[in-house]
Amino acid sequence: MRILETTTRRRVLGGGLGLIAAPVVLRSGALAQGSGPVRIAGLVSLTGGGGAFGPNSRLAHQAVVDEVNAAGGVLGRKIEYFAEDDETNPEAAVRAARKLIDVDGTAAIMSVWASAVGSAVLPLCWENKVMMLAICAADSIAQMPHQGYFVRTQPHTELQTKQFANFAIQQGLKHFYVMMPQTPFTEATFKIVKELCEPKGIKISTLIYDAKKTSLRSEIDEMMRANPDGLMMGGYQPDDIVFAKDLYRAGYKGKVVAFAYGATPQFIEGAGKEAAEGIYTIEPVPANGSTAYERLKKLVKKDQLDTYICQAYDHANLAILAIAKGGAGTGTAIRDNIRKVSDGPGAKVDNALDGLKAIAAGQEINYEGASGPCKFDPIGNIVEVAFRLNQIRDGKIVEAKA
Amino acid sequence: MTAYLLAMATFAAIYALLALALNLMWGIAGMVNLGLVGFYAIGAYASALLTTRLGLPVALGLAAAAAGTSAVAALTTLGVTRLREDYLAIVTLGFAEVVRIIAENEIWLTRGTDGISGIPQPLKAALGTGFNAGYLLFCLGILAAVLFVVERLRASPFGRVLRAIREDQQIAAFAGKNVLAFKVKAFAIGAAIAGLAGALYGHYTSYISPEIFVPLVTIYTFLALAAGGVGNNWGAVLGAVIVVFFVESTRFLIGSVPWLLPVQLAALREFLVGLGLLLILIMRPRGIFPEPLPRLLRGGAAGRPS
Amino acid sequence: MEQLLQLVANGLMSGAVLAVPAIGLSTIFAVLRFADFAVAGHMAVGAFAGWYVNAVLGLPAGVAVAAAFAVAGLVGIGTHEAALRPLRAASSLTLAIASIALNLMLENAIRFGFGNEPRTFAIPLMREWSVAGLRIAPQQAGNAAIAVTAMAVLFLFLSLTATGKAMRAVADNPALADSKGIDPARMARLAVGLGMGLAGIGGMLVGLDSAIDPLIGFRAILSVFAAAVVGGFGSIPGAAIGGFAIGLAEELSLLAVPPTYKGAIGFVAILAILTLRPRGLLGAAHA
Numbered sequence: 001m002r003i004l005e006t007t008t009r010r011r012v013l014g015g016g017l018g019l020i021a022a023p024v025v026l027r028s029g030a031l032a033q034g035s036g037p038v039r040i041a042g043l044v045s046l047t048g049g050g051g052a053f054g055p056n057s058r059l060a061h062q063a064v065v066d067e068v069n070a071a072g073g074v075l076g077r078k079i080e081y082f083a084e085d086d087e088t089n090p091e092a093a094v095r096a097a098r099k100l101i102d103v104d105g106t107a108a109i110m111s112v113w114a115s116a117v118g119s120a121v122l123p124l125c126w127e128n129k130v131m132m133l134a135i136c137a138a139d140s141i142a143q144m145p146h147q148g149y150f151v152r153t154q155p156h157t158e159l160q161t162k163q164f165a166n167f168a169i170q171q172g173l174k175h176f177y178v179m180m181p182q183t184p185f186t187e188a189t190f191k192i193v194k195e196l197c198e199p200k201g202i203k204i205s206t207l208i209y210d211a212k213k214t215s216l217r218s219e220i221d222e223m224m225r226a227n228p229d230g231l232m233m234g235g236y237q238p239d240d241i242v243f244a245k246d247l248y249r250a251g252y253k254g255k256v257v258a259f260a261y262g263a264t265p266q267f268i269e270g271a272g273k274e275a276a277e278g279i280y281t282i283e284p285v286p287a288n289g290s291t292a293y294e295r296l297k298k299l300v301k302k303d304q305l306d307t308y309i310c311q312a313y314d315h316a317n318l319a320i321l322a323i324a325k326g327g328a329g330t331g332t333a334i335r336d337n338i339r340k341v342s343d344g345p346g347a348k349v350d351n352a353l354d355g356l357k358a359i360a361a362g363q364e365i366n367y368e369g370a371s372g373p374c375k376f377d378p379i380g381n382i383v384e385v386a387f388r389l390n391q392i393r394d395g396k397i398v399e400a401k402a
Numbered sequence: 403m404t405a406y407l408l409a410m411a412t413f414a415a416i417y418a419l420l421a422l423a424l425n426l427m428w429g430i431a432g433m434v435n436l437g438l439v440g441f442y443a444i445g446a447y448a449s450a451l452l453t454t455r456l457g458l459p460v461a462l463g464l465a466a467a468a469a470g471t472s473a474v475a476a477l478t479t480l481g482v483t484r485l486r487e488d489y490l491a492i493v494t495l496g497f498a499e500v501v502r503i504i505a506e507n508e509i510w511l512t513r514g515t516d517g518i519s520g521i522p523q524p525l526k527a528a529l530g531t532g533f534n535a536g537y538l539l540f541c542l543g544i545l546a547a548v549l550f551v552v553e554r555l556r557a558s559p560f561g562r563v564l565r566a567i568r569e570d571q572q573i574a575a576f577a578g579k580n581v582l583a584f585k586v587k588a589f590a591i592g593a594a595i596a597g598l599a600g601a602l603y604g605h606y607t608s609y610i611s612p613e614i615f616v617p618l619v620t621i622y623t624f625l626a627l628a629a630g631g632v633g634n635n636w637g638a639v640l641g642a643v644i645v646v647f648f649v650e651s652t653r654f655l656i657g658s659v660p661w662l663l664p665v666q667l668a669a670l671r672e673f674l675v676g677l678g679l680l681l682i683l684i685m686r687p688r689g690i691f692p693e694p695l696p697r698l699l700r701g702g703a704a705g706r707p708s
Numbered sequence: 709m710e711q712l713l714q715l716v717a718n719g720l721m722s723g724a725v726l727a728v729p730a731i732g733l734s735t736i737f738a739v740l741r742f743a744d745f746a747v748a749g750h751m752a753v754g755a756f757a758g759w760y761v762n763a764v765l766g767l768p769a770g771v772a773v774a775a776a777f778a779v780a781g782l783v784g785i786g787t788h789e790a791a792l793r794p795l796r797a798a799s800s801l802t803l804a805i806a807s808i809a810l811n812l813m814l815e816n817a818i819r820f821g822f823g824n825e826p827r828t829f830a831i832p833l834m835r836e837w838s839v840a841g842l843r844i845a846p847q848q849a850g851n852a853a854i855a856v857t858a859m860a861v862l863f864l865f866l867s868l869t870a871t872g873k874a875m876r877a878v879a880d881n882p883a884l885a886d887s888k889g890i891d892p893a894r895m896a897r898l899a900v901g902l903g904m905g906l907a908g909i910g911g912m913l914v915g916l917d918s919a920i921d922p923l924i925g926f927r928a929i930l931s932v933f934a935a936a937v938v939g940g941f942g943s944i945p946g947a948a949i950g951g952f953a954i955g956l957a958e959e960l961s962l963l964a965v966p967p968t969y970k971g972a973i974g975f976v977a978i979l980a981i982l983t984l985r986p987r988g989l990l991g992a993a994h995a
Contacts, residue, residue, distance in 0.1 A: 120609045208509075208968075209967065209968065212927075214918035219967050222962075242826075249834065436808075487800065492978060507966065507969065665823050672815075677809070679808075
């Protein structure tokens with residue numbers, strides 16, 4: 001046994017040293033500049049709480065990459081696109097991101113949807129000089145020391161929450177009960193709603209529930225005891241379905257308002273028409289009617305687009321345009337040039353092809369996307385965005401009269 | 403690709419520590435611990451919080467993780483070590499669940515499902531791109547040290563008493579050994595190792611959240627131990643390496659099996675882990691490496707039943 | 709006070725549902741002498757079988773419950789013959805660990821076939837009734853009724869039929885039963901079939917008024933174990949009482965802790981009972 005122990009010990013150490021010596025000999029990591037294909041990637045939610053949106057993001061990315069490649073690629077090089085499923089789970093996301101960064105050598109990670117995933121993956125991005133173009137909304141993410149490797153096309157929590165507070169004020173509510181699952185933006189939401197509503201004399205109650213439960217009866221009972229006249233159902237789609245059904249059973253009669261990303265058409269199907277009836281939703285409007293929006297509809301062959309597929313489309317376009325402007329297929333090139341293409345002093349463009357032609361001709365451009373004008377502030381938050389109030393009536397989501 | 407391999411090797415080293423911890427508690431001392439991931443979590447959170455909230459240096463965080471987890475284990479096992487095996491299994495499973503629930507809900511402390519990000523990675527700035535290799539070396543160093551310690555323990559009188567307790571508690575008590583004290587000590591040391599592994603994980607990935615600390619981690623560790631050899635420390639390390647590389651290699655199958663959805667591949671991966679554990683239990687419950695016999699009994703003397 | 713009564717009502721109803729898989733667990737322990745963690749996976753099997761019959765084939769919930777029982781029971785017998793029978797000589801701990809491995813396989817087989825998304829049954833959404841100032845959800849009451857019926861049928865089976873009595877004999881004294889010519893292998897299969905069938909019903913009932921997914925059994929397992937252990941592991945009436953006890957404890961705990969801590973109640977109950985009265989409320993004193 002002693003002999004075996006010594007040999008095994010030597011083998012373990014030898015193997016370990018071998019692994020460590022390798023990078024000195026082989027250079028890995030920074031593959032995507034110089035020559036060879038340009039690499040960008042999508043880290044999307046194909047399963048889990050955000051699983052309804054990932055496939056569309058991937059679709060949009062692929063469509064943009066395909067049309068740019070058909071026209072000759074970027075910087076004379078083909079674009080390689082990779083997609084990984086983050087399972088709407090930070091742990092799975094970190095491992096998937098590692099593969100995209102270390103193995104695939106991507107310059108950009110696009111369309112991360114859940115805030116917990118964004119929080120987890122962003123440090124990996126800035127450490128490795130990879131650009132993150134995201135959808136996730138938590139304020140805390142933009143405040144991380146990301147050195148510019150982060151932009152998002154989704155209005156951050158503060159912007160969104162103001163809308164919910166306004167709803168409570170405009171509807172003349174006396175007691176507004178805010179119920180949310182635990183997310184990186186939950187505490188921020190509670191704080192902002194209180195700050196805006198309490199001075200107007202609206203009583204605010206808050207409750208955090210466990211989004212993984214299949215029944216929220218106890219939580220709803222607690223809320224019903226307080227008898228509020230308005231309720232914010234601040235969850236994602238799966239828990240909204242559970243919530244709405246239990247709410248219906250409990251016979252709640254007040255006004256209910258939810259995030260549009262939770263109260264989707266699939267939500268109506270899952271919860272049933274009666275449970276969904278009358279629920280208000282608030283959503284950032286894609287630049288409905290904008291040329292980019294119309295173009296995207298044709299590109300992916302859909303006549304109804306939600307804000308996420310629009311944002312994914314914009315991410316792909318912006319990443320490619322920034323690479324062209326910066327002359328290198330790296331995350332740093334994207335970081336240094338994204339605002340020059342998204343908000344440049346030039347002609348408006350609504351897609352990568354036109355933008356690439358303009359850049360090649362030495363002109364400035366100003367990308368206006370399907371999700372909005374895409375103007376980013378220094379820490380990566382979107383600056384302008386419009387919101388709309390909808391209501392579910394007879395199984396359909398229609399714009400609400402205020 | 404090399405950075406990816408370095409990362410997998412680092413995870414393997416961390417799982418090896420978990421396997422060593424379980425080996426001490428269960429393989430040698432005979433106390434099943436289905437809640438191993440709970441200690442892993444406590445260590446990870448302890449070090450993460452001390453280094454992010456209080457700004458303590460990483461080394462102190464690691465030491466505190468080991469010590470703190472150990473203390474929690476000592477307290478909680480006082481009540482349960484007397485339990486028969488299957489009750490102990492149930493209770494320890496519950497323990498891990500409670501740890502996760504607390505981590506999810508005590509947002510003021512753990513930031514709940516938001517997780518703790520920006521956990522300091524030692525010497526990250528100084529090493530730059532060499533960090534992956536450097537950290538792996540660091541983990542291997544700790545693994546070697548822990549392996550040395552548990553091997554010594556196993557061969558020592560302390561280890562002999564633990565094995566005696568594992569075989570027959572009543573006789574050990576009859577022989578004058580304070581069974582409770584020995585069990586608590588074994589559990590506490592094992593927990594310290596598991597807590598240390600958790601802390602190392604946090605300082606590597608710079609992010610932890612409750613969703614990471616699921617029973618699957620414990621099951622992977624059981625598989626590692628069953629595969630490598632229950633009671634054998636080297637086997638534990640080998641088993642951990644096998645399990646991590648097996649699980650991660652299936653990720654690359656996604657490209658070559660296009661007709662399966664990602665969720666199906668994930669399910670298939672976990673299914674194979676379960677199947678692997680079951681087959682090992684049926685066919686080779688002692689693992690690849692048998693438990694090393696005590697010196698006295700090598701060389702053909704009438705051996706203890708193994 | 710009204711809140712207290714409401715919580716008691718809720719607790720009794722959810723306790724009835726919890727009792728069913730707990731009885732299954734205790735049945736298996738009584739005859740096979742190990743803690744079978746695969747009960748969680750079989751709860752999921754039953755839930756999905758019932759869902760398939762109800763939501764996909766369009767049959768009423770009553771038929772679905774029978775399907776849940778039958779499918780989970782048969783799957784239980786099959787998996788235990790294939791996976792656990794080779795280990796019959798092993799220690800109860802090895803069997804327990806093997807059952808965990810088996811459970812992982814079952815849950816992932818379901819995940820493979822159905823994905824992770826929650827599925828709902830095709831039953832109408834009904835508003836709660838107001839009964840004497842208490843809010844009673846019709847589905848919950850229905851579930852409790854189904855659970856109580858299942859338990860009643862089981863008790864009748866065990867006390868009145870020859871097979872049932874034989875199984876009790878094996879549970880009480882295996883050596884004596886064997887000497888009387890009762891086939892232990894057959895009894896083992898029966899226990900597994902019954903136990904897992906009940907787990908299947910339990911799984912379906914848990915999901916009937918909310919939703920099911922592959923992890924439905926796993927989320928409930930701690931409470932199920934708590935119910936069985938509190939009542940006395942291996943005692944069938946004990947498991948029934950334990951179910952109600954844990955159900956009540958979980959609901960009443962809402963007076964003191966937030967709802968998200970409900971899962972911890974099972975653990976606390978297990979700890980308490982094992983410290984104070986390890987054999988449980990109705991269990992026989994054993995080593």
